[in-house]
Amino acid sequence: MNITDIFKSGKPSISFEFFPPKSDAASKRLFDTISHLMPLKPRYVSVTYGADGSTRHLTHDLVVRIRKETDLTVVPHLTCVGESKDQIYEMLECYDKAGIKNIMALRGDPPRDEEKFTPVPDGFEHAVDLVAFIRGNFPKMGIGVAGFPEGHPECPNRLKEMEYLKRKVDAGADYICTQLFFDNRDFYDFRERCQLSGIDIPIVAGIMPVTSRKNIERMADLALGARYPAKLLKAVERAGDDDKAVERVGIHWATEQVMDLMDNGVCGVHFFTLNRSEAAVQIYRSLGIKDSDSFHKQV
Numbered sequence: 029m030n031i032t033d034i035f036k037s038g039k040p041s042i043s044f045e046f047f048p049p050k051s052d053a054a055s056k057r058l059f060d061t062i063s064h065l066m067p068l069k070p071r072y073v074s075v076t077y078g079a080d081g082s083t084r085h086l087t088h089d090l091v092v093r094i095r096k097e098t099d100l101t102v103v104p105h106l107t108c109v110g111e112s113k114d115q116i117y118e119m120l121e122c123y124d125k126a127g128i129k130n131i132m133a134l135r136g137d138p139p140r141d142e143e144k145f146t147p148v149p150d151g152f153e154h155a156v157d158l159v160a161f162i163r164g165n166f167p168k169m170g171i172g173v174a175g176f177p178e179g180h181p182e183c184p185n186r187l188k189e190m191e192y193l194k195r196k197v198d199a200g201a202d203y204i205c206t207q208l209f210f211d212n213r214d215f216y217d218f219r220e221r222c223q224l225s226g227i228d229i230p231i232v233a234g235i236m237p238v239t240s241r242k243n244i245e246r247m248a249d250l251a252l253g254a255r256y257p258a259k260l261l262k263a264v265e266r267a268g269d270d271d272k273a274v275e276r277v278g279i280h281w282a283t284e285q286v287m288d289l290m291d292n293g294v295c296g297v298h299f300f301t302l303n304r305s306e307a308a309v310q311i312y313r314s315l316g317i318k319d320s321d322s323f324h325k326q327v
Contacts, residue, residue: 031170032202034071036231039271040289041296041322043069048075053112057303058090058106059097064305068312071296071321072088074132074172074205075107082273088119092126101126103172103182106162107136109133110153113161116152126146130170132205133158135194145282154159156195163200166200173197173321174229175204190225208236210281211257212288230295235285237307238264238270238278279307283314293315 029311032211034041044065048154049055062073069115104123106116120131135155155173162169168271173196180189193204204222209215215233222231238244244256244264267273286297312318 030168031101031103031172034101035203039072040294041075041232042068043072043092043296043298044308045074045076045300046300048090050086061301061305062094062098066100067319068308069321070100071320072101072103073106074238075108077134077136081212088122088185091123091128095126095128098260101107101130103130103132104128105132105134106158108155108158109136112148113304116158116161117165120162124166127167129206130172131162132172132175133162133274139255156192156199159196160199171201172203173201175206177206177209177214188223190284194225194227197229202229203232204235205232208234208300209253210254210260212285215289216292232298233289233294234298234300235282237282237311239275239307241274279310279314282307283311284297286311286315
């Protein structure tokens with residue numbers, strides 16, 4: 029299914045993100061996670077690409093396997109890192125032939141040993157170029173791009189940030205999925221700035237529940253400096269060294285975020301699962317729903 033059809037329903041979508049496993053054991057664990065999440069009836073799932081493009085083939089293999097073995101709509105990430113235009117075209121063609129009709133188009137982060145992103149010869153320098161390339165060569169593909177409620181880490185000028193995002197929309201992006209955030213006010217401010225910039229495509233909120241103290245540190249690294257509200261940090265401190273208690277705090281916080289987002293007309297919520305199902309399942313239970321369909325009947 030093209031992701032644009034998912035958003036046409038007017039009901040908020042709920043979706044999950046996975047990263048490609050690097051071993052047979054990790055692959056089995058991931059498909060166990062997917063089997064636990066499928067009864068929740070997510071509208072789609074996405075698969076990341078690796079910060080430096082290192083998981084190119086792993087991403088492709090996982091995406092194709094999900095497509096073949098489940099009835100899930102899958103959205104693979106694709107970045108500009110380490111890829112020429114011909115290589116990107118080849119990957120897109122493989123996805124298209126496999127019946128995969130959606131892409132999350134990102135510039136991507138530079139390799140760990142490089143401070144600044146540098147495109148390969150005959151590659152793309154910016155995500156907007158990748159979006160335009162996909163739209164020009166695969167016009168029926170659904171295309172997602174990233175948004176940053178707390179501000180893009182490489183663009184301190186928030187006015188320029190919105191200008192660049194608008195260019196991606198004008199180039200053919202169909203929806204925006206945001207980086208994770210813990211204060212919904214950041215999301216609402218971002219959504220309003222999009223409206224002021226003439227951006228009127230669906231904006232999906234990215235949510236990653238805290239599951240441990242180590243998880244907090246990891247999320248800060250992944251999000252390039254996510255802001256943790258003091259109220260959340262105080263609750264985590266009260267949990268002490270008990271990771272189960274920290275997880276309960278994180279799930280409660282994420283549940284409150286989702287409830288508030290739904291009450292305020294969010295187009296969708298995208299859970300960054302870290303390839304685990306427990307937090308998402310608990311959030312559904314806390315919301316009092318068994319799956320996405322039953323939630324839609326309530327909103």
